[in-house]
Amino acid sequence: MSTLPQHPARLTPLTVALLLIPPLLWASNAVVGRLVRDLVSPITLNFVRWVIAFALLLPLAAPVLRRGSPLWTHWKRYALLGLLGIGLYNAFQYLALQTSTPINTTLVGSSLPLWMLAVGTLFFGARVNAREIGGALLSMAGVLLVLSRGEWRQLLGLRLVPGDLYMILGTIAWAFYSWLLARTHEPKAVRQDWAAFLMAQLVFGLAWSGALAAGEWTLTDAHIDLGWPLVAAMLFIGIGPAVVAYRCWGTGVQRAGPQAASVFMNLTPLFAAVLSAAFLREPPHWYHGAAFLLIVGGIVVASRR
Numbered sequence: 001m002s003t004l005p006q007h008p009a010r011l012t013p014l015t016v017a018l019l020l021i022p023p024l025l026w027a028s029n030a031v032v033g034r035l036v037r038d039l040v041s042p043i044t045l046n047f048v049r050w051v052i053a054f055a056l057l058l059p060l061a062a063p064v065l066r067r068g069s070p071l072w073t074h075w076k077r078y079a080l081l082g083l084l085g086i087g088l089y090n091a092f093q094y095l096a097l098q099t100s101t102p103i104n105t106t107l108v109g110s111s112l113p114l115w116m117l118a119v120g121t122l123f124f125g126a127r128v129n130a131r132e133i134g135g136a137l138l139s140m141a142g143v144l145l146v147l148s149r150g151e152w153r154q155l156l157g158l159r160l161v162p163g164d165l166y167m168i169l170g171t172i173a174w175a176f177y178s179w180l181l182a183r184t185h186e187p188k189a190v191r192q193d194w195a196a197f198l199m200a201q202l203v204f205g206l207a208w209s210g211a212l213a214a215g216e217w218t219l220t221d222a223h224i225d226l227g228w229p230l231v232a233a234m235l236f237i238g239i240g241p242a243v244v245a246y247r248c249w250g251t252g253v254q255r256a257g258p259q260a261a262s263v264f265m266n267l268t269p270l271f272a273a274v275l276s277a278a279f280l281r282e283p284p285h286w287y288h289g290a291a292f293l294l295i296v297g298g299i300v301v302a303s304r305r
Contacts, residue, residue, distance in 0.1 A: 011256055018252035019264040022245040027271035029241035030102035031279055032233050033094050039230045041222040042094035045237075047213035050086055050206050052238025054199075061199035070187040071200045077186065079204040084177035086205025091212055092170030100163025101282050106272040107146045108167040110265075110295045114139045115175035124179050131301060138298030142291040150287030194250045198243075266296050 011019075033045065040048075064071050071078060096105045114136045120126030147164055190196050216222045224230070252264075269292055273284040 015252055015255040018248045019256060020267070022249040022252070023264055023266075023268040024271050025240045025245040027102065027106060027268050027275055029237050030093070030097060030106055030272050031275045032237055033097040034102050034276075034280060036230055036233045037094075037098050038225075039227070039233075040224045041213075041216055041220070042098055043091045043209070043216040044213045044222055044224055045094050045234070046087075046091045047206075047209040048234050049090065049238045049242055050202060050209055052234065053242040054202055054206055056239065056243050057195055057199050057202065060195035061193070064190060064193075064196040064199050065203060070190050071203070074186050074200075075204070077180070078200045079208075081177060081180060081201045082203070082205030083208045084173045084180070086201060087208030087212060088173040089170045089177065091209065092166045092173065096163035096166040096170065098163060099161045100167065102272040102276045102280070103269060103282065103284055103288050104146055105163065105167045106269040107288065107291050107295065108143055108164060109171050109174075110269055110292075111139050111143045112171055112174060112178075113298070114143070115172050116178060119172065119175040120179055123176075124183070135298040135301035138301060139295045140298075142294030142298065145287050145291040145294065148287075150285060150290075194247055198246055266292075 033042075036045065063069065093105060093109075096108075117126075117128060117132055117136050121128055190200055213222075269288070273288060276282040277284065
């Protein structure tokens with residue numbers, strides 16, 4: 001991958017397509033994870049997903065695994081990125097889908113800017129202004145609307161379903177992951193090659209997710225019911241959301257710039273709502289739309305210059 005241009009290109013049809021594919025695939029990932037929740041344990045599903053992604057990336061990024069590669073010089077950094085972005089975030093998401101809907105999980109995940117603000121302020125010395133705080137409060141109102149299922153009075157005795165809590169934890173893990181990505185002095189040879197950069201994280205993330213899956217089989221009644229539906233689902237999430245989406249997102253961000261590209265991420269809950277209605281018979285409710293507007297409104301307010 002080349003570095004970001006000083007003046008990002010206009011949103012051409014190709015750039016728009018590149019930026020539409022990732023949120024569509026990530027919404028599909030949530031729907032598929034919900035569909036197969038009775039066929040495979042969630043952490044095992046996460047592990048298999050990354051095994052498939054590793055096999056796909058190996059022909060493209062094998063040199064990064066060789067002795068003397070910058071990967072091994074910076075192994076502690078990549079091990080932490082692999083834990084947060086591959087081992088924990090996706091495992092929490094699949095855990096969330098055991099008891100929560102794809103619409104809920106993607107909407108809670110859309111609160112990432114709020115957690116980015118909190119994590120940056122508390123742990124990375126980031127400065128915040130009144131506009132960013134106002135945007136964060138709007139986004140938090142949207143998240144609370146989802147968690148209360150549209151009944152504000154329920155907040156007084158709010159009982160989160162496990163999936164809501166898991167998705168909050170996953171989003172916080174992704175916030176730490178994102179801040180660590182932004183603060184780096186790693187070699188450009190790895191950072192500018194999308195396959196090598198993903199592989200550098202994946203080689204450790206696979207170890208983390210494998211250890212978590214082993215714990216799942218040891219401590220719980222983990223299961224896997226292999227059959228063509230599950231095999232097809234695993235291949236899809238291992239190829240689409242794990243590799244294709246990452247590649248399209250990287251190229252789209254280069255062409256449009258990170259600020260313009262970030263707007264497209266807000267489409268993930270909308271895609272999840274449409275796909276859930278089509279494949280899961282879980283239509284969205286009024287509060288999903290209201291929460292979406294609050295979350296997006298908060299992001300717009302916080303990001304205005």
